[in-house]
Amino acid sequence: MEFLKKIVVAACLFFSSQSFAQDSKELQTAFSKSYAYEAKYQYEEAIKVMKDLYSEKSYPINIRLGWLNYINKNYGSAIVYYQKASSIMPSSAEALWAMLSPQIALEKWVDVEKTYFSILKLEPRNASALYKLGLIYYYRKNYTSAKKYFDVALNLYPLDYNTLLMSAWTNYFLGNLNEAKILFNRVLLLYQTDASALEGLSLIK
Amino acid sequence: MKNFKKIALVFCLLLSLNSYGQETKDAYANSFILESKFMYSEAIKSMNDIYSEKSYFMNVRLGWLYYLKKEYVTSISYYKKAVQLNPKATEPLWGIALPQIALEQWVDVENTYLTIVRLDPKNSLVNYRLGVNYYYKKNYVEALKYFDVSLTLYPSDYDAMNMTAWTNYFLGKKEEAKILFTRILLMYQTDASALEGLALCNK
Numbered sequence: 024m025e026f027l028k029k030i031v032v033a034a035c036l037f038f039s040s041q042s043f044a045q046d047s048k049e050l051q052t053a054f055s056k057s058y059a060y061e062a063k064y065q066y067e068e069a070i071k072v073m074k075d076l077y078s079e080k081s082y083p084i085n086i087r088l089g090w091l092n093y094i095n096k097n098y099g100s101a102i103v104y105y106q107k108a109s110s111i112m113p114s115s116a117e118a119l120w121a122m123l124s125p126q127i128a129l130e131k132w133v134d135v136e137k138t139y140f141s142i143l144k145l146e147p148r149n150a151s152a153l154y155k156l157g158l159i160y161y162y163r164k165n166y167t168s169a170k171k172y173f174d175v176a177l178n179l180y181p182l183d184y185n186t187l188l189m190s191a192w193t194n195y196f197l198g199n200l201n202e203a204k205i206l207f208n209r210v211l212l213l214y215q216t217d218a219s220a221l222e223g224l225s226l227i228k
Numbered sequence: 229m230k231n232f233k234k235i236a237l238v239f240c241l242l243l244s245l246n247s248y249g250q251e252t253k254d255a256y257a258n259s260f261i262l263e264s265k266f267m268y269s270e271a272i273k274s275m276n277d278i279y280s281e282k283s284y285f286m287n288v289r290l291g292w293l294y295y296l297k298k299e300y301v302t303s304i305s306y307y308k309k310a311v312q313l314n315p316k317a318t319e320p321l322w323g324i325a326l327p328q329i330a331l332e333q334w335v336d337v338e339n340t341y342l343t344i345v346r347l348d349p350k351n352s353l354v355n356y357r358l359g360v361n362y363y364y365k366k367n368y369v370e371a372l373k374y375f376d377v378s379l380t381l382y383p384s385d386y387d388a389m390n391m392t393a394w395t396n397y398f399l400g401k402k403e404e405a406k407i408l409f410t411r412i413l414l415m416y417q418t419d420a421s422a423l424e425g426l427a428l429c430n431k
Contacts, residue, residue, distance in 0.1 A: 047410055054414040083414055086384060116352075117382040145381060148318075148348040179348065180319045182288060212256040212285060 049076060057087065066095035082111045082118075089121055098125035116145045132159065150176045154186055161189060166196045184213055191223055200227050252278050259289065268297035284313040284320075291323050300327035318344050318351075337361070345374075352378045356388050363391060368398045386415065393425055402429045 053072050060069035070091045078084055089104035105122035109115060119142045126134045136159050142152045157172035173190040180186060191206035204227050210220035255278045262271035272293045279286055287310035294303035307324035314320065321344045328336045338361050344354045359374035375392040382388060393408035406429040412422035 051410075051413055051417055055417045082383060083411060112380075112383055114380045115383050117384055146350040146352075148351065178314075178316050181284060181314055181317050182319060209285065211253060213260075215253060215257045 054087065057091065061091065061094070066091055070095065079107065080111060082108050085111065086118060086121065093125050098129045101125040114145060116142050135159070148175070148179060150179050150183070154189070157189060157193070161193055166193050169193045170197060182213070184210065188219055191220065195223055195226065203227060256289070259293065263293065263296070268293055272297065281309065282313065284310050287313065288320055288323060291320070295327050300331045303327040316347060318347050334361070350377065350381060352381045352385070352388070356391070359391060359395070363395055368395050371395045372399065384415070386412065390421055393422070397425055397429060405429050
């Protein structure tokens with residue numbers, strides 16, 4: 024398996040090498056121009072420059088076009104480019120994190136959830152992805168699933184304010200009032216006047 | 229075993245609950261205020277007055293305050309206690325790395341990162357830092373192993389790309405190095421390190 028992976032990587036590097044050798048200077052100029060346009064908020068021009076030498080097999084170009092379309096608020100197109108980047112490099116978490124921005128902008132929550140799952144397949148202990156998945160389930164009132172993800176995040180970073188607070192509320196809604204109380208109290212050790220934790224505690228008392 | 233764990237957890241939670249009296253809350257609040265005024269000795273005193281060896285939170289807090297006070301050895305001892313109390317948390321390990329770096333205890337830093345990577349094998353930052361650690365020891369084979377993990381997850385990350393490029397260069401993999409240096413130049417056209425690397429590869 025490891026060997027197979029190496030062959031795939033070697034092949035990718037070979038093809039990249041070929042195209043880079045041919046177009047390296049042209050590509051550098053295009054990227055450079057697109058950065059200059061982006062800095063001036065001229066997103067259409069920045070996109071055009073990249074599209075002029077678009078290659079479906081190039082990860083950097085697809086990532087760049089994903090980003091430029093996102094800031095140009097072409098969320099549908101941004102997703103398409105990020106999806107292409109992700110299919111070129113399926114082990115890239117970067118492309119998935121990037122894809123979340125236009126998905127969130129379009130409020131495609133089912134897709135957002137799937138993207139977080141894909142991230143967790145690549146980075147099983149990513150506290151941010153775990154926390155965000157917990158949040159998705161929390162707002163769906165699926166507290167059992169929410170707790171599952173918050174627990175992992177909290178085990179890794181026991182003093183993280185957001186995870187502490189959301190774990191506290193999740194436990195509260197699950198009827199685990201003792202656990203909720205302990206967690207709200209911990210939040211209050213960090214922020215003595217935290218309104219949410221104080222509210223949670225007052226509901227338990 | 230599962231039941232035992234649950235009972236132990238509930239017991240610990242109850243202990244924690246008992247320790248959160250008004251005195252504890254005030255001590256924490258004072259320590260945060262004093263920290264914000266750079267009065268680290270006083271912030272430490274505030275925590276020490278209510279110190280409990282079994283509190284993860286207090287040990288992390290004291291580890292941090294002693295680190296700010298530049299008492300690195302004491303800081304490490306508190307973080308170590310926190311690690312023992314919560315061996316599955318990466319948080320105190322990231323904490324302990326700070327005073328270890330300040331003391332230039334590189335073997336300990338490496339061990340800390342290896343512990344983090346055992347808990348969080350795909351953490352791109354710790355993989356990158358381990359790669360850097362081996363790179364500066366000129367152990368390029370080992371460095372590449374960790375840089376690869378980081379770069380595979382974040383292929384456009386400048387630091388991971390640059391260090392992977394140089395590692396490949398020193399391993400004699402000039403084609404791979406060249407591709408990576410060229411990719412850096414797409415993002416930063418005048419990057420001195422990538423230009424230098426590319427010039428060496430083309431020699």
